[in-house]
Amino acid sequence: MRETFAGAGTLVRLGLRRERWLLPLWILGFALTTYTTASAGADLYPDTASRVEAANAVNATASLVALFGRIYDPTSLGALSLIKYTAFMAAVLAVLMVFVTVRLTRSEEESGRLELLAGGRLGRQAPLAAALAISFSASVTLGLVTAATLAAGGLPAEGSLAFGLGWAATGMAFSAVAGVAAQLTTSARAAIGMASAVVAVTYALRAVGDLAEPGPSALSWLSPIGWNQQIRAFEGDRWWVLLLPLALCVVLVPAAFLLRAHRDLGAGLRAERPGPAVGALSGVRDLAVRLQDRTLAAWAVAFVIFGVVIGSLASNAAGLLSSANAQDLLRKLGGAQALNDAFLAAEIGIMGVLAAAYGLAAAGHLRSEEASGHTELLLSTATTRTRWGGSHFAAALAGVTVLLLLAGLSIGIGAAATLHDAGQIWRVTLAAVAQAPAAWVVTSLVLAVFGWAPRLASSVWGLLAVFIALGEFGVLWNAPQWLMDLSPFQHSPALPVDAGGVGPLLGLTFVAAVLAAVGFAGWRRRDLAA
Amino acid sequence: MLMAGVVEMRGVSKRFGTVTALDGLDLTVEQGEVHGFLGPNGAGKSTTLRLLLGLLRADGGSARLLGMDPWRDVAAVHRRLAYVPGDVALWPNLTGGEVIDLLGRLQGGQDPARRARYLALFDLDPTKKARTYSKGNRQKVALVAALATDAELFLLDEPTSGLDPLMEDAFRGCVRELRDQGRTVLLSSHILSEAEALSDRVSIIRAGRVVETGRLEDLRHLTRTSVTADVGTVPTGLDLLPGVHDVVVVNHRVSAQVESSGLAPFMKALTAAGLSSLTSQPPTLEDLFLRHYGAGRPGQERANA
Known part of the structure; x- marks a missing residue:
């Protein structure tokens, strides 16, 4: 027993050394955004009446309920202020913990670095134990720091602790999910994909569950993200719900160790099968497509499912408005059509951001291929730099566009079916495809950074996080308009797309083209960097 | 001299930040010769080859490859050469056969008969996924891909690292064949016996400079x-x-x-x-080598040697 975990302490130190910047920054980022939002909330909703009104409006808006969940105590300032944090940011936290756990397990194994260490006195279970120790402690630290800042910001101490521990338990649960996923696949990319898919599915489960009247249905209780909401911090503090994610850890952690005990170093669940002896790849473009086709297929399936669900919720949007005030507002806005549009526009906007994330990941191949030495091999052939770079860039842009087209069609078909209006297909698809130029800008940003400072290419993820934060919280934070305008998503036209949207779309496309040109210029003149 | 060398480097320098990798390097490889490029780890061998491939850009000096500029005329130069990197990185989910064919097509075509012959010679299973290959097998993939092309110039960066002695022998046979066909080979190595067995001429690089170059027989007089x-x-x-x-x-x-x-x-x-x-x-090449690096030889002072 001792032997199988030997060296885990050393690996924990190594892991903390490697993550010494990223983890503290993330923890700080989570705690600070939560704090500023909570304190801004107190100014926005100074009295109970304003809170109740806002809470009822949220609960009556299907898109908000689907995205963020319900408010169960309309008088609670904490619940209202932190509405975006119990499900949405909890999912972001879950993905962060997936990355941390896989980086410390399967990535190390895939790269062969673990083999180097395994030659020393290192138990078989030590790497997984060390990774879980780090991601669990990071989750708990993040939760406690957040709880402390919330309490310092003036929210009730008990609710703050419930909120923080909810995040901690959610982070731990998804670390355990990632720990299992890392045992099943041979590549880190696939492990991250698998665990992220679990995050997405559990997020969608609770969305559907939360939309049921009058409150969460059983579906929300099937989801760890749903559990985090059902702790109901600041609105009852149901501590016992914390036991659910902990119980999940108690099941998944031994399962991960069991899987590890029964497999070889570097192996997944399935033995590697032989492939074709003769290759059909005719060039770098084929290769670029081949390197991302499975990922794109997985994203496409997720987009279509998400799209059909969203689309079929469209008719609920108007029906969910119960209060007289809201009905009045609805009439002023132009009736049920406008409300449906607002709902669909919000969801399409989210698809646009997700498509940008795909573009960012796909364009990330530029850097990962260079760093792994694959590019050196290809550039030693008659392939030019422009051709090689163009192959990955074009594949990323095409992937983004295909995803948005699929999202538009599936939302449109769902909406057309529930609203009995075939015209929805066309206008919703148009609105979804109109999100593409903003996503292209993000994709091109990767190329621009890659061209001039290749080692910083992954920092564009941070920029995407800033863009998302500006879109979500910019108004709340009183961010100046010029800062908000830096986000490309700010300029994407909303449904319905009319002639007014053409200008911004051309502008975004132009910016993307300039960024790409800048990137190519740098890439053509710089040294290859390992 | 009427005919310029296949590789002509004059006073080439390259810095990475504060580190000087190449410090006025001169290197000439003549048409049809096997040129051994010798030096210890970190002397600048791989940097030199990467410069010749246009992967890195020289800070100073001039370099010509097949009469062209290695930085600007990349596609034209590369159509006529083949390269085997010292550390071969392959796509984990592609098979060896797929990689060989991809590289061959990008190179402008390879001969299927040669491909089959070299696969057999190096005893390489092309149906295996690259992630399951050992270091030696990854090296073989790159070797087969390079040898199956019809290149005039072969740039080989420590090509036998990871190969077993039997395969090393097969590799030597391949290099001799290339020379018999009139092709030019620049073979970087720190394995002296390999360079000694194969090379017509050698250049010895130390700290980014070529300190000795010539035919083996001539160099032996120096030792x-x-x-x-x-x-x-x-x-x-x-x-x-x-x-x-x-x-x-x-x-x-x-x-x-x-x-x-x-x-x-x-x-x-x-x-x-x-x-x-x-x-x-x-005198062996080893003596020559040690004279320039003075390592591991007690009692031999390097200053007046």
Whole structure:
């Protein structure tokens, strides 16, 4: 027993050394955004009446309920202020913990670095134990720091602790999910994909569950993200719900160790099968497509499912408005059509951001291929730099566009079916495809950074996080308009797309083209960097 | 000289931040020769090859490859050369066969008969996924991909690292074949026996500079011959003779390291002393190498060598 975990302490130190910047920054980022939002909330909703009104409006808006969940105590300032944090940011936290756990397990194994260490006195279970120790402690630290800042910001101490521990338990649960996923696949990319898919599915489960009247249905209780909401911090503090994610850890952690005990170093669940002896790849473009086709297929399936669900919720949007005030507002806005549009526009906007994330990941191949030495091999052939770079860039842009087209069609078909209006297909698809130029800008940003400072290419993820934060919280934070305008998503036209949207779309496309040109210029003149 | 070399580098320098990787490097590889490019780890061998491939850009000096600019004329130059990197990285989810064919197509076509022949020669299974290949097998993938093309120039960066002795032997056969076909090979290596067995000429690189270049026979003149002789009476003052070093006398046996220029007077002295038996060992590339790096050879001072 001792032997199988030997060296885990050393690996924990190594892991903390490697993550010494990223983890503290993330923890700080989570705690600070939560704090500023909570304190801004107190100014926005100074009295109970304003809170109740806002809470009822949220609960009556299907898109908000689907995205963020319900408010169960309309008088609670904490619940209202932190509405975006119990499900949405909890999912972001879950993905962060997936990355941390896989980086410390399967990535190390895939790269062969673990083999180097395994030659020393290192138990078989030590790497997984060390990774879980780090991601669990990071989750708990993040939760406690957040709880402390919330309490310092003036929210009730008990609710703050419930909120923080909810995040901690959610982070731990998804670390355990990632720990299992890392045992099943041979590549880190696939492990991250698998665990992220679990995050997405559990997020969608609770969305559907939360939309049921009058409150969460059983579906929300099937989801760890749903559990985090059902702790109901600041609105009852149901501590016992914390036991659910902990119980999940108690099941998944031994399962991960069991899987590890029964497999070889570097192996997944399935033995590697032989492939074709003769290759059909005719060039770098084929290769670029081949390197991302499975990922794109997985994203496409997720987009279509998400799209059909969203689309079929469209008719609920108007029906969910119960209060007289809201009905009045609805009439002023132009009736049920406008409300449906607002709902669909919000969801399409989210698809646009997700498509940008795909573009960012796909364009990330530029850097990962260079760093792994694959590019050196290809550039030693008659392939030019422009051709090689163009192959990955074009594949990323095409992937983004295909995803948005699929999202538009599936939302449109769902909406057309529930609203009995075939015209929805066309206008919703148009609105979804109109999100593409903003996503292209993000994709091109990767190329621009890659061209001039290749080692910083992954920092564009941070920029995407800033863009998302500006879109979500910019108004709340009183961010100046010029800062908000830096986000490309700010300029994407909303449904319905009319002639007014053409200008911004051309502008975004132009910016993307300039960024790409800048990137190519740098890439053509710089040294290859390992 | 009417015909320029296949590789012509003059005073090439390359810096990475504060580190000088190449410091005025001169290198000429002639048409049709196998040129050994020798140096220890970190001397600048791979940097030189990457410069020649246009993967890195020189800070100074001039480099021509097949008469063209390696940085600007990438596609035109690369259509005529093949490269095997020292550390072969492959796509984990592609098979060896897929990688070989991809590289072949990007190169402008490879000969299926040669591809089959080299796969058999190196005993490589092309249906296996690259993630399951050992280091040696990854190296073989790159070797087969390069050898199956119809390149004029082969840039090989420590191509046998990870190969077993049997495969190394097969590789040597391949290089000799390339030379017989009139192709040019630049072979970087720190394995002296390999370079010695294959090279027509060698260049020795140290700290980013080529410190010695020439035919092996010529270079050998620069090094010392190891001589051991039995004589009747040991003459005094042997160690004072020019070009004679490390004289050790045990009873009637004299052994010494002698430079080419010092051989004649040394032998004359030994003959006069009643020479009865003589063994001499020709200088090896290793001696030459050690003279420039002075590592691991006790008692040999490198300054006046």
